[in-house]
Amino acid sequence: MIDASGPRVLKGHGTQNDFVVLPDPDGTVWPEDRLDAALVRRLCDRQGGLGADGVLRVVPSAHVPDAAGVLGDALADCTWFMDHRNADGSHAEMCGNGIRLYLHVLVAEGLLDEEQARAGVLVGTRGGPRRVGVGTDGYWVDMGAARPLGRGEAVVAGHTYPGTGVSMGNPHLVCLTDVAVESFDLTRAPGVDPALFPEGVNVELVNVLSAAEGPSGTTAHVRLRVSERGVGETRSCGTGACAAAWAALEAGGRSAGTVTVDVPGGRLAVEVTPTTTVLSGPAVVVSTGTLTREWLG
Numbered sequence: 001m002i003d004a005s006g007p008r009v010l011k012g013h014g015t016q017n018d019f020v021v022l023p024d025p026d027g028t029v030w031p032e033d034r035l036d037a038a039l040v041r042r043l044c045d046r047q048g049g050l051g052a053d054g055v056l057r058v059v060p061s062a063h064v065p066d067a068a069g070v071l072g073d074a075l076a077d078c079t080w081f082m083d084h085r086n087a088d089g090s091h092a093e094m095c096g097n098g099i100r101l102y103l104h105v106l107v108a109e110g111l112l113d114e115e116q117a118r119a120g121v122l123v124g125t126r127g128g129p130r131r132v133g134v135g136t137d138g139y140w141v142d143m144g145a146a147r148p149l150g151r152g153e154a155v156v157a158g159h160t161y162p163g164t165g166v167s168m169g170n171p172h173l174v175c176l177t178d179v180a181v182e183s184f185d186l187t188r189a190p191g192v193d194p195a196l197f198p199e200g201v202n203v204e205l206v207n208v209l210s211a212a213e214g215p216s217g218t219t220a221h222v223r224l225r226v227s228e229r230g231v232g233e234t235r236s237c238g239t240g241a242c243a244a245a246w247a248a249l250e251a252g253g254r255s256a257g258t259v260t261v262d263v264p265g266g267r268l269a270v271e272v273t274p275t276t277t278v279l280s281g282p283a284v285v286v287s288t289g290t291l292t293r294e295w296l297g
């Protein structure tokens with residue numbers, strides 16, 4: 001008999017950026033020393049584990065030791081905390097695809113009222129509080145204002161591409177290029193200047209397909225591929241989509257607009273203003289179950 005009495009687990013994705021989700025509603029299931037980097041790597045292993053780009057622990061902010069430090073006065077307003085790990089076990093400050101899936105799981109697991117989710121709730125992250133909600137077409141999250149980090153370069157297969165550093169809570173280097181993004185070899189992480197990005201960086205290669213002025217402002221359409229810090233190439237990156245949208249608008253001298261972002265795993269929408277960056281897109285739970293004792297050991 002298989003002993004499947006281990007902790008509850010869900011697998012899901014947002015535009016095919018996939019996550020193992022671990023509910024921890026009272027903070028006792030997955031304390032930091034249990035969910036260590038080695039276990040995260042095993043969970044994310046596509047042969048020996050469930051396979052994913054990252055892990056999301058669904059835990060109340062009150063049970064996360066470093067939540068008070070990152071959330072400050074907002075701690076009391078953030079009942080829930082998105083404890084995100086990359087596939088290599090490292091923590092990331094923010095995850096745009098993950099936080100939409102996180103809200104979906106909160107509601108699906110009965111941890112949050114659907115009405116509240118529709119109105120929007122603040123969720124704690126290591127990048128600060130983020131408002132996230134259910135929209136007409138999927139889920140949305142306001143990342144706040146994009147923060148420029150200066151100019152940089154990425155080296156891919158021996159070629160150098162200039163880029164713009166952008167923080168969405170986590171760091172990005174967005175390289176707008178005329179070289180078709182499909183043609184890049186991202187099996188190895190692009191080279192970057194470690195002095196500019198001491199904590200590492202997510203690198204986006206972006207083609208601007210169109211940009212136009214209309215009655216409701218600037219609209220643009222971009223296509224991106226991404227090599228994520230702590231993961232490698234993924235089929236989508238929500239914060240990367242926001243950074244790319246901001247950089248595409250900025251390159252055209254605009255600080256606001258609506259950008260459609262095509263990624264290998266689907267399509268995202270980003271609304272940029274000088275003070276907000278709202279990402280919208282889908283979130284899907286693929287399966288629910290438990291971890292087995294034989295795998296946990």
Ligand SMILES: N[C@@H](CCC[C@H](N)C(=O)O)C(=O)O
Pocket residue numbers: 017086091092093094095096097098170171202228229230231234236237238239240
């Ligand atoms: N895929 C995520 C970003 C996950 C974190 C990133 N790898 C980092 O280390 O900053 C997204 O959808 O934003």
